[in-house]
Amino acid sequence: MRYKRSLPLLVQQLAGLIVIMQYISFVLLFYTAAYQPGEACEETGTSTDTLILCRACGHELAAGVDIHFVPSRLALSSRNDTLVGGRRVNVQLFENPHGHQFEVITFRKADVTQHWPADKHFSWFPGFSWTVATCPRCRTHLGWAFQPSDWPDTITKTRFEESTHTFLALITHRLLTEDFASSLLMTPKSFMS
Numbered sequence: 624m625r626y627k628r629s630l631p632l633l634v635q636q637l638a639g640l641i642v643i644m645q646y647i648s649f650v651l652l653f654y655t656a657a658y659q660p661g662e663a664c665e666e667t668g669t670s671t672d673t674l675i676l677c678r679a680c681g682h683e684l685a686a687g688v689d690i691h692f693v694p695s696r697l698a699l700s701s702r703n704d705t706l707v708g709g710r711r712v713n714v715q716l717f718e719n720p721h722g723h724q725f726e727v728i729t730f731r732k733a734d735v736t737q738h739w740p741a742d743k744h745f746s747w748f749p750g751f752s753w754t755v756a757t758c759p760r761c762r763t764h765l766g767w768a769f770q771p772s773d774w775p776d777t778i779t780k781t782r783f784e785e786s787t788h789t790f791l792a793l794i795t796h797r798l799l800t801e802d803f804a805s806s807l808l809m810t811p812k813s814f815m816s
Contacts, residue, residue, distance in 0.1 A: 675730075678796070713729075755768075756793070765793050
């Protein structure tokens, strides 16, 4: 009987822990990208050479310069996180028809595999069709690729990449910066001077 009363409390504590872990992973993802003394982008004062990796396998997906904010009126929330060093990253929260929520960052381009045909239904960005975007190495679902709704449902990868009207929305907790990944590697004291 004692265990039945504590189960709902345990589930509630686990849900709180998941929210905290998502926040920590987001902060860790972009904290190291933010602190790059002496290297700046003219547009926003941020480092442009930071690489964004697939959290599952480490595949290089994009560079910091590829981050490009595309606002949507359908976002449940949107925030501008200004981190150490002045790096500003716009994060939007969306919910799919199944009730799953995703925090995403939009990119101009990224090395992902798009799975056409594109779908016009339930798009988070009005006027755009979406298709699933996965890691080309490990096939982890990373987010979605968006193209204008008046385009054909299936297009070439070249047309997608060369267009200024396309973008990607990648899930924050499925990404990692190269700087942070490198900081996880341990160097034996004998190699340090």
